[in-house]
Structures are given as C-alpha cells and as structure tokens.
Amino acid sequence: GAVVSQHPSWVICKSGTSVKIECRSLDFQATTMFWYRQFPKQSLMLMATSNEGSKATYEQGVEKDKFLINHASLTLSTLTVTSAHPEDSSFYICSASPGGMGNTGELFFGEGSRLTVL
Amino acid sequence: AQTVTQSQPEMSVQEAETVTLSCTYDTSESDYYLFWYKQPPSRQMILVIRQEAYKQQNATENRFSVNFQKAAKSFSLKISDSQLGDAAMYFCAYPRTGNQFYFGTGTSLTVIP
Numbered sequence: 001g002a003v004v005s006q007h008p009s010w011v012i013c014k015s016g017t018s019v020k021i022e023c024r025s026l027d028f029q030a031t032t033m034f035w036y037r038q039f040p041k042q043s044l045m046l047m048a049t050s051n052e053g054s055k056a057t058y059e060q061g062v063e064k065d066k067f068l069i070n071h072a073s074l075t076l077s078t079l080t081v082t083s084a085h086p087e088d089s090s091f092y093i094c095s096a097s098p099g100g101m102g103n104t105g106e107l108f109f110g111e112g113s114r115l116t117v118l
Numbered sequence: 119a120q121t122v123t124q125s126q127p128e129m130s131v132q133e134a135e136t137v138t139l140s141c142t143y144d145t146s147e148s149d150y151y152l153f154w155y156k157q158p159p160s161r162q163m164i165l166v167i168r169q170e171a172y173k174q175q176n177a178t179e180n181r182f183s184v185n186f187q188k189a190a191k192s193f194s195l196k197i198s199d200s201q202l203g204d205a206a207m208y209f210c211a212y213p214r215t216g217n218q219f220y221f222g223t224g225t226s227l228t229v230i231p
Contacts, residue, residue, distance in 0.1 A: 034218065043209065043221045044163075091161065106153070107211075107219060109163035
C-alpha cells in the first residue's frame with residue numbers, strides 16, 4: 001500500500017516555542033492531506049484538511065492561527081504548532097489517500113508525532 | 119449528522135478464540151464505504167478491512183470478517199483465531215466527505231495468552 005511518513009516521531013519543546021511536524025506521501029501525490037489529533041485512549045479528531053496550493057480547511061473549534069498548515073507540494077504538508085502550551089501536548093497524526101478528496105478508498109496514516117510541551 | 123458509535127470501550131479474548139467488535143453508524147447516504155482500522159501500541163493506524171455499502175456480501179480478509187447490516191446501520195468486526203498481535207485499539211470509520219473520516223471512540227482489545 002501507499003506510504004505516509006511523519007517526522008519527528010517525538011518532540012519535546014518549551015512553552016512558548018513553535019514546533020513543526022512534517023507529513024510526506026512517499027510513493028504517491030496527495031493533493032489533500034488530513035491532520036488529526038488524538039488524546040490518550042481517545043479517538044482521532046480531525047483538525048484540518050490540508051489542500052495543496054491553497055489554504056487549509058479547519059474544523060470548528062480549531063485555532064487556525066495556532067495550528068498553521070502549509071501544503072506547498074503534492075508530497076508534503078506541515079503542521080506548525082505556534083506558541084505551544086502544555087495543553088497542546090498530544091499525539092498528532094496525518095493521513096492521505098492516493099485518490100484525493102473524490103475517492104473513498106483506503107486512507108493511509110503516518111506514524112504519528114508525540115508532542116510534549118513543558 | 120453522520121456519527122460512528124462503538125459501544126465497547128474494552129474487550130478481551132482468549133488466544134485462538136473469536137471476538138466480535140461492534141459498530142453502528144448514522145448516515146443518510148445510500149452508497150458509501152465503511153472501514154475498520156487497527157492502532158497497535160506503535161500508534162500507526164493500519165487498515166484491517168473495508169466494506170462497500172452497495173455490496174451485500176460481507177467483506178473478509180483472512181481471519182477478519184465483517185457483519186454488515188445496512189438497514190440496521192451496523193458494521194461489526196469478527197476476529198477469528200485471535201493472536202497476540204491482534205491486541206490493539208480498533209476504530210470503526212466512515213468517510214463523511216471524500217476522505218474526511220468520522221472515527222468511532224475505539225475498542226481496546228486485549229488478547230489473553
């Protein structure tokens with residue numbers, strides 16, 4: 001199947017700093033990628049839909065100025081957590097599908113990134 | 119609104135036995151896909167099985183099969199001959215728009231040796 005890779009897997013930062021997480025589709029082009037957030041023992045919550053070459057679409061309640069998403073190429077989307085606070089600590093997961101938004105086939109997930117804000 | 123419900127937060131099964139995980143969903147669509155994803159301790163989500171709603175035949179992938187009841191909007195996952203490696207969180211998922219998925223709250227499966 002298709003491969004989606006995230007980096008870094010783990011990151012620890014100080015409160016007030018910014019952290020960037022990368023999501024890459026390694027063997028396919030992804031015009032659309034999705035960013036999820038997962039709290040311990042809870043489900044995945046969709047944060048935003050990243051669209052190549054245009055602005056991301058954020059879910060209700062997600063602060064677009066705190067969670068900056070850039071999808072500059074067909075294989076890379078980045079999530080930047082700005083001015084991080086301890087409550088931003090979470091597991092962040094990206095996903096993509098070779099079929100894009102119009103396809104309801106399998107969704108491939110990155111390995112996830114564990115963010116801890118001290 | 120389309121939602122996905124998993125009523126079993128935790129389940130356990132003896133190794134080599136069979137276990138069924140429940141999932142119900144709500145949709146007004148007539149043609150759609152349903153998925154079961156597995157999230158092992160490594161945390162990367164892995165597709166277990168997919169069902170297309172217009173197909174009456176239940177999907178099967180080796181030891182994994184589904185019981186899809188479209189009228190009841192039920193989509194349960196059966197794991198046969200359970201193995202230690204099956205221990206994980208299992209999420210039922212429904213794509214609301216394209217690949218924007220709704221996920222259930224998950225079922226944590228423990229496999230007892």
